Amino acid sequence: MTADAFASFISDYWLTALAIFCLIGASAFFSGSETALTAASRSRMHTLETNGDPRAGVVGRLIDRRDRLIGALLIGNNLVNILASSLATSLLLGIFGDSGVAVATIAMTVLLVIFAEVLPKSWAISGPDRFALAVSKPVRIFVKIFGPLSSVVNWIVRKILGLFGVTLSAETSMLSAHEELRGAVDLLHREGSVIKADRDRLGGVLDLDELEVSDIMVHRTAMRMVHAEDSPEAVVRTILDSPHTRMPVWRGQTDNIIGVVHAKDLLRALADVGNDPARIDIAKIAQKPWFVPDTTNLKDQLNAFLRRKTHFAIVVDEYGEVEGLVTLEDILEEIVGEIADEHDIDMQGVRQEADGSVVVDGQVPIRDLNRALDWSLPDEEATTIAGLVIHESQIIPDERQAFTFHGKRFTVMKREKNRITRLRIKPLEDVVG
Known part of the structure; x- marks a missing residue:
């Protein structure tokens, strides 16, 4: 080999080696970007975009078309990996002869696994939001170029899977928003970032749609009520001795609820008659009862309480029979846990x-x-x-x-x-x- 031929070989060798390492760097970029953008927090990106970070808006739009994004990144990753492996095989064949194939396979496997897969993905997952913001603009350009090809690939994949009865939808998440929130909260609790009390409160909010008033109501056997036909003195004493501020009033039979008396209304009425209980007519003081079906879910009942500006309802079944009662406090306790005040009776359960x-x-x-x-x-x-x-x-x-x-x-x-x-x-x- 002449000196000029040897110099040309060395020059080509270094150019090829440089191209291989550049391609491995590109592969690392695609791998890290895929990991970061799929793990990035949508809520965090929304907050950053609201606060004026344009990169967060780019990340959000990329995540909205996740199938197109991942398809484009996989195409880019495979292109550079295949090209890098081909160049390495060609280069090492010239150096080692037929054994160059084996050497190239081993060398490229080690380089790609370490520098194009494990290293960039570990870096990306350690701070996915920060990494996603950093790569958002170049990834957006790449997705614009290769997005149409990615869409074609995704269409082919869906058609092939359809032959086996598997249906994929790019728009529909496998988990509902509530399930995703619940899973995130449970995971954060296990990792120690969310304490049990906060996990229970957040879970209580998410459960409101799944529970009915019959699940939390005070059953009729445990209801404390007053009989409209009892003496006024007995009725006043019963209400004032109760830990509750509101009590149903019945007449004839316990299912016949004619009203709900509030302790404040009773005290006002007593003040008006000179604190003489004998002059009190409890039926006139009582407010009109509000009856709700036992199948009403807690979210709807909470909204109804807030809309009507009342805290108390009688629960009835499909036949109109009294099942129990439910209060605004009962629903709030499903969220924040037991609410106790100085008038509550501590019942050890x-x-x-x-x-x-x-x-x-x-x-x-x-x-x-x-x-x-x-x-x-x-x-x-x-x-x-x-x-x-x-x-x-x-x-x-x-x-x-x-x-x-x-x-x-x-x-x-x-x-x-x-x-x-x-x-x-x-x-x-x-x-x-």
Whole structure:
């Protein structure tokens, strides 16, 4: 080989090597951009765009066409990877002969995995929002150029998958907005970024659409009411002794609710008659009752409370029979947890035992127990813990009878007639231990 030929070979060698490393850099750009743009927070981008960052608007528009974006980036990534591998094979064949193919395969695999896949994707995932903003403008240009080709590729893919009964939609998310929010909150809680109380409150807001007033109402057997035919003195004493500011008034039979009396209205009426209870007509003081169906979901009921500027409603079934009552406070407690004030009566419904078991009153709602103990007992078929035991066992159990389901051991401690009034619940791992 002459000196000029050798110099030309060296020159071509370095040019080819430089081209290979430039292509690996381009591959790293495409890999990192794909990871960052798919992991970027849409809500964060919206906030930044609102605050005047134009790059965030570009990222948002790219994410809106995620299938077009990913398709274009994959096309670019594969083009540069294939070209880099071809150049490396050609170069190393000239140096090592036939064994150059094996050398090129090993070398390019190592280089691409480390520098074009793991490194850029790890960098991108460590700060996806920041990385996405940095690459947004060059990616937008690339997507504009290769977007039509990406759309064609995506169309072909959908047609092929359609032959196997798989339907893809670019516009429809697999998860609803509520499910995505709930999943994000649960993940942040597991990572320690969101405390349990905040997770429960956010979950309570998301659950309003899924719950009905029958799930949280005070059942008719637990309602505190006043009889319109009782003596005025007895009625006044009952209302003033109650921890509640509003009480239903019935006449004839308990299902016949004729009004709802507010403690403030009663005090005003007493002041008007010189504090003489005998001169009080409770039926005239009571406000007209508001009846709502037991199937009303909590979101609609909350909006109705706010719209009507009232806090109290009587719940009825499809036949118009009184099922219970629901208040604005009941709905708010589904979001923020138990609300107690100085007039509330502390009714012990859950007691933790030294052996790890929990003694629970039968009427304790399953949702409240799950929230308090971070359990996940199902509440689709029953509202209270006693109802869950009856539903699962398919019988009215006797005292000291025990059942095992949903990872817990349930023992009936007390039963009154057909009502389970007290249960002991112990996680199975504690039972085994």
